[in-house]
Amino acid sequence: MSGMNANTWEKMLNIDRRWIFLMIGVVVIVPFFIRMGLPVVPTDEVRSVYSLIDTLEADDAVFVGWDFDPGTEAENQPMGIAVLRHAFSRHVPVFVTAVSPLGQGLAGQGLASVFDTRTPGNFALVRWADWEPFRAAGHAGRDSLEAAWEAAGNALPEGALGWVFEGVDFAHLGYQPLFSLVILGMGSSIAAQYPTDVSGNPVPEMPMLHAHKNLRDVDLAVTLAGSSACMWCVIYGNAKVGLPVAFGVTAVMATDYFPYIQSGQIVGMMGGLRGAAEYEVLETEGGYTQATGNAYRGMDVQSLAHIVIILLVILGNIAFFAGGFHRKTALKARR
Amino acid sequence: MKRTVPLMLALVGGVIMIIQYFIPHQVSQDVFDYYTSWAPVVSGFALILGVGSITRLHYHKLRAREKNWPFSIAVLVPIYLMPIFAFFVPASLGGGSEFPGFFDFMYTRVQVPIQATMFSMLAFYIASAAFRAFRAKSLLATVLLLAAVIVMLGQVPVGDLLGRWLPDTGQWILRYPNLAAKRAIELGVGFGMLATCLKIIFGVERGWLGGAGR
Structure with missing residues (x-):
């Protein structure tokens, strides 16, 4: 190895990190403009979550916990939106909760995106106060309520997939402090822990609460988490009242929770953006959506970013060994 | 006392x-x-x-x-x-208000982007750190490196294009060697937590008192 060669390798190893930042920046931005549409094959972990929700009906119920903060929004938010879409398509009532105040806001944003009828393929929201006259007339059952609502002259917006009645199809319960205790408390009564929802509507009066009074009446809890908060559902929900639990966690966390799948403590798991993309693919295959969403689009970005990082690791190793630095105690660093 | x-x-x-x-x-x-x-x-x-x-x-x-x-x-x-x-000020955290207030604005336009940006910056630093620190210096380091590359490629759709064996191997690594190691760690941590909780309840561990009564 000549001195000139060693110098070249050393220069390569000491490359200004701003070049690396630039490379990552380019591969993150470009796929948003040039779609690749790479295939996403669903794994068993995601398929089991999807399959369970796909068996639920209007007399069942699902909990969706927005147990993350904006830091992991890119990974967790598409999971929540996909699960909401699936549940609303099947008229499965959804309880939405959050373990942090920030999660409550993100849940509101997730619900708002599903209720945005300006975009085709979403659902038309009917707020609790809007269907008060129908409630007073005794229309609490979903089918009779929808029939009465439409008979009153309310037309489904063009492109919308259906009506979603607040209090019948979903309840945004929001954030409560000390969520581990809240889960334990919901084992006996959901309404006792949440007397009102985030908009101040009376939760005990909601029709979905009449059929699902506590966690024993809930068929699945999907906790979307960017921290170990997801474990509360396992420790206090699954272990205490046998609540079936599914995880939607970030990619770096996913490796931690495989033991819980094998032990049967959780039914499945969406891991990172990939997990969300797999759920979107399953929904499209199942005919619930016409097209995949943001997670699937993001997989192009992630593919390129992973390739660039792997290439950087390979190049770093080539330079390290070719330059003979593995025989030296220290590399002259200028980083 | x-x-x-x-x-x-x-x-x-x-x-x-x-x-x-x-x-x-x-x-x-x-x-x-x-x-x-x-x-x-x-x-x-x-x-x-x-x-x-x-x-x-x-x-x-x-x-x-x-x-x-x-x-x-x-x-x-x-x-x-x-x-x-x-x-x-009428706040609408969670969609409770038709007219979002300043609180809502600060949440959606300041707090959420700041947190998301902080986390997103990790991608840049991880790429730089991987280039500089991920070396096959020993047998164990090489095994770690290979496992990381396989799992990384298996996690993205481009892995499917390179060959189905890649995501399958990645999933195998996650489901078996990773699972065994994680279970061992979790059990160790669990027993440790149990012991610490019992020590606190029965007054053996008193660090949480912050030196009170000393």
Whole structure:
């Protein structure tokens, strides 16, 4: 190895990190403009979550916990939106909760995106106060309520997939402090822990609460988490009242929770953006959506970013060994 | 007194909650409900202590014009301003209001993007760190490197294009070697937590008293 060669390798190893930042920046931005549409094959972990929700009906119920903060929004938010879409398509009532105040806001944003009828393929929201006259007339059952609502002259917006009645199809319960205790408390009564929802509507009066009074009446809890908060559902929900639990966690966390799948403590798991993309693919295959969403689009970005990082690791190793630095105690660093 | 009372409270409260968990009876549930109505009140006092402590810290920094003192303003102003907007301006955190207030604006347009940006920056630093630090210096390091490359490629669609064996191998690594290692760690941590909890309840571990009564 000549001195000139060693110098070249050393220069390569000491490359200004701003070049690396630039490379990552380019591969993150470009796929948003040039779609690749790479295939996403669903794994068993995601398929089991999807399959369970796909068996639920209007007399069942699902909990969706927005147990993350904006830091992991890119990974967790598409999971929540996909699960909401699936549940609303099947008229499965959804309880939405959050373990942090920030999660409550993100849940509101997730619900708002599903209720945005300006975009085709979403659902038309009917707020609790809007269907008060129908409630007073005794229309609490979903089918009779929808029939009465439409008979009153309310037309489904063009492109919308259906009506979603607040209090019948979903309840945004929001954030409560000390969520581990809240889960334990919901084992006996959901309404006792949440007397009102985030908009101040009376939760005990909601029709979905009449059929699902506590966690024993809930068929699945999907906790979307960017921290170990997801474990509360396992420790206090699954272990205490046998609540079936599914995880939607970030990619770096996913490796931690495989033991819980094998032990049967959780039914499945969406891991990172990939997990969300797999759920979107399953929904499209199942005919619930016409097209995949943001997670699937993001997989192009992630593919390129992973390739660039792997290439950087390979190049770093080539330079390290070719330059003979593995025989030296220290590399002259200028980083 | 300063030491005995907290120790007794921890002992009685801890033992009651352990026993309550295993008794499926209404009385047991009532005890639990009573306890849970106390817990938010106690944590409310903790919040006051926390806000008081951080205010005192940054007030001293401001007063002494310590290094980076302007950042203390950035801490103190939102701490007091955001609750004011939340209580006195119609807020819509969670979609409760048709006309979002300033609180909502600060949440969706400031807090959410700031947190998302902080986390997103990790991708850039991870790429730089991987280039500089991920070396096949030994057999174990090489195994780690290969496993990482396979799992990384298996996690993205481009892995499927390179060959189905890649995501399958990645999943195998996650489902078996990773699972075994994680289970061992989790069990170790679990037993450690159990031992620590029992030591606190029975007063063997007293670090949480903060030197009270010494």
